[in-house]
Amino acid sequence: MSRILTMLVAMATIVVALAGGVATAYLVGGFVEAHGFTGASRLTNIVFLMLVFVMIIATLLTLAERKWSAFMQDRVGPNRARLGIPGLKNRSLGGIPHIITDVLKMLTKEDFIPGMANRFLFNLGPLLAFAPVFALFAVVPAGPTVTVLGQKVDMVVATPDFGILYLFAIASLAVYGTALAGWSSNNKFALLGGVRASAQMISYEVALGLSLVGLFLTFSSVQLPALVGDVANALSPATGQGQYLWSTQVFGLDIGIPAWGFIIQPLGFIGFFVASFAETKRAPFDVPEGESEIIGYFVEYSGMKFGMFMISEFVEVVVLAGVTTALFFGGHNLPIFGEALANNAFMQEHGWVYGTILGTVFWLKVLFLIWVQLVIRWTFPRFRYDQIQSLGWKILLPVGLVNVFVTAALVLWDPSLRALGVVGILEIAVFVALTLSKKENSEAGAHGDAHGHDHGHAAPAGAHADPHPSAAGAH
Amino acid sequence: MNVELVLFGAFALLTLLSAGLVILARSPINSAMALVSTFFFLAGIYVLLWAHTVAVVQVLVYAGAIMVLFLFVIMLLNLGESAHRGKPTLSRILGGASAVGLLGVLGITLSRVPAQPANLGPQAQATFGTMASIGQSIFTQWLLPFEAVSLLLLVAMVGAVVVAKSRI
Numbered sequence: 001m002s003r004i005l006t007m008l009v010a011m012a013t014i015v016v017a018l019a020g021g022v023a024t025a026y027l028v029g030g031f032v033e034a035h036g037f038t039g040a041s042r043l044t045n046i047v048f049l050m051l052v053f054v055m056i057i058a059t060l061l062t063l064a065e066r067k068w069s070a071f072m073q074d075r076v077g078p079n080r081a082r083l084g085i086p087g088l089k090n091r092s093l094g095g096i097p098h099i100i101t102d103v104l105k106m107l108t109k110e111d112f113i114p115g116m117a118n119r120f121l122f123n124l125g126p127l128l129a130f131a132p133v134f135a136l137f138a139v140v141p142a143g144p145t146v147t148v149l150g151q152k153v154d155m156v157v158a159t160p161d162f163g164i165l166y167l168f169a170i171a172s173l174a175v176y177g178t179a180l181a182g183w184s185s186n187n188k189f190a191l192l193g194g195v196r197a198s199a200q201m202i203s204y205e206v207a208l209g210l211s212l213v214g215l216f217l218t219f220s221s222v223q224l225p226a227l228v229g230d231v232a233n234a235l236s237p238a239t240g241q242g243q244y245l246w247s248t249q250v251f252g253l254d255i256g257i258p259a260w261g262f263i264i265q266p267l268g269f270i271g272f273f274v275a276s277f278a279e280t281k282r283a284p285f286d287v288p289e290g291e292s293e294i295i296g297y298f299v300e301y302s303g304m305k306f307g308m309f310m311i312s313e314f315v316e317v318v319v320l321a322g323v324t325t326a327l328f329f330g331g332h333n334l335p336i337f338g339e340a341l342a343n344n345a346f347m348q349e350h351g352w353v354y355g356t357i358l359g360t361v362f363w364l365k366v367l368f369l370i371w372v373q374l375v376i377r378w379t380f381p382r383f384r385y386d387q388i389q390s391l392g393w394k395i396l397l398p399v400g401l402v403n404v405f406v407t408a409a410l411v412l413w414d415p416s417l418r419a420l421g422v423v424g425i426l427e428i429a430v431f432v433a434l435t436l437s438k439k440e441n442s443e444a445g446a447h448g449d450a451h452g453h454d455h456g457h458a459a460p461a462g463a464h465a466d467p468h469p470s471a472a473g474a475h
Numbered sequence: 476m477n478v479e480l481v482l483f484g485a486f487a488l489l490t491l492l493s494a495g496l497v498i499l500a501r502s503p504i505n506s507a508m509a510l511v512s513t514f515f516f517l518a519g520i521y522v523l524l525w526a527h528t529v530a531v532v533q534v535l536v537y538a539g540a541i542m543v544l545f546l547f548v549i550m551l552l553n554l555g556e557s558a559h560r561g562k563p564t565l566s567r568i569l570g571g572a573s574a575v576g577l578l579g580v581l582g583i584t585l586s587r588v589p590a591q592p593a594n595l596g597p598q599a600q601a602t603f604g605t606m607a608s609i610g611q612s613i614f615t616q617w618l619l620p621f622e623a624v625s626l627l628l629l630v631a632m633v634g635a636v637v638v639a640k641s642r643i
Contacts, residue, residue: 172539
């Protein structure tokens with residue numbers, strides 16, 4: 001009972017912290033717009049979104065990943081580092097002191113450069129791995145545009161005309177860091193890791209781009225704020241994922257099925273999520289690292305340079321969750337009651353309260369998707385190299401192409417997106433049925449892996465039986 | 476002296492520097508990385524020309540995809556620094572001659588470009604270089620050339636598969 005209570009308190013703390021952060025971001029944005037110059041809120045958004053939210057979540061993820069892996073492996077997880085401060089009664093504090101010790105270790109460890117390494121490229125590698133990943137979040141809208149202190153404030157750093165192409169362009173640069181790190185270390189294992197990383201990332205970029213074309217067709221835009229959209233209010237009809245496919249009014253509140261990306265584009269969602277998961281190079285797509293076989297492209301790195309590779313992986317997790325939320329889970333929009341909230345007189349009067357509620361909704365969705373990624377990372381065994389390549393080229397690519405044609409035909413036939421919604425819900429039903437039938441097979445003892453539906457037939461995963469190294473601490 | 480001019484000067488200088496590094500670097504991997512930065516600075520110049528979409532496509536396609544493939548091949552073959560340097564072989568002489576010829580042609584062309592930029596009018600400037608206007612012109616006015624180029628890419632792809640994998 002006390003465990004459930006502790007969890008409830010922890011969750012409430014997270015929600016309050018998120019809401020406080022979003023409210024601060026909106027109020028500061030409104031303040032600098034009113035007392036500074038026009039567009040100053042974009043600068044504070046850089047600080048709040050990219051430095052505060054993304055970096056703090058990524059830092060806490062280093063702990064969350066260990067805790068979650070321990071939970072899934074029936075261990076306790078990190079609880080040994082304790083602060084000897086009298087008021088704390090020497091508690092483990094959920095493992096938070098481990099973050100401090102991690103940072104101290106990385107900052108004080110010897111910065112070793114191998115003798116035969118290319119010094120310039122060796123030092124450039126971690127920077128090239130971290131910088132693009134960090135820059136990715138700039139185009140993701142984390143909240144609605146509201147009026148604060150008489151000024152329009154939005155929760156996005158940049159809204160370029162080419163929108164999501166920025167994401168593709170910058171994400172495709174992340175491979176240079178890993179490739180150069182692998183090459184310049186002058187170590188055969190590191191080189192293998194770098195070559196594997198570049199091959200994998202080139203392969204999945206194609207599927208990644210193709211999986212989103214259906215979404216562009218549906219909402220006829222490539223800009224993330226337009227794709228996220230807004231709910232209907234007195235002035236304008238609903239746009240983007242703010243609109244309903246079917247809706248009705250119950251006691252003055254609107255409920256219905258929203259036109260979220262994963263409902264109208266389930267194939268696109270799965271393609272995008274799998275492809276970008278492969279781009280993050282986390283298990284089950286972690287052959288470039290492969291701790292148990294080649295250690296990875298960063299084998300020669302120590303101290304903070306290794307820390308940059310590690311933190312860039314966690315930033316990637318946060319960014320992937322944010323982009324997926326914006327593209328496929330309605331961004332900051334509520335699934336139901338959105339219109340009632342938007343048209344509430346109090347909310348219209350106090351724009352920052354409205355922004356805070358929806359901004360918190362966005363970050364909660366992000367946390368949910370981060371959790372999904374952690375579960376996937378600690379559930380699946382590492383795929384073989386040929387499985388990764390055939391999943392990318394033989395499954396995701398044709399599925400993406402079919403999705404483009406089907407979506408184009410359906411949008412042309414029924415611009416209200418309802419036909420697309422029906423097909424999407426049918427597709428989801430098929431996925432669920434396939435997954436359930438797979439589960440019965442594995443319970444019958446055919447082979448004990450819970451492979452996903454879309455790559456279950458690639459090869460029996462039981463073939464490679466190496467247990468995944470559980471020592472997240474060594475990672 | 477406005478900001479655009481300063482930025483153009485910086486980008487042009489850096490483009491020339493990194494392009495020079497591409498041909499002067501001894502290690503192929505340094506050459507490749509210099510080429511990547513050349514593409515970046517070129518993208519900056521495109522932005523100054525109001526061609527944002529071309530700039531981002533330049534980074535996406537050339538820096539993000541094609542140069543990664545170059546790097547991949549260099550790493551896979553583990554190419555070292557070129558051993559015989561400075562020996563005038565026939566291919567080098569021909570290559571140098573064609574480069575000088577290209578420079579001449581470019582010089583003649585540039586000398587005939589009007590000094591004043593064409594005035595597109597306010598309406599064209601508002602949409603110039605946006606994805607919507609580029610898409611419009613690709614899929615209406617230039618549909619046939621666009622499809623022909625994509626067909627060419629398909630032919631090249633099929634050709635590569637046939638050459639590399641004769642027994643499928």
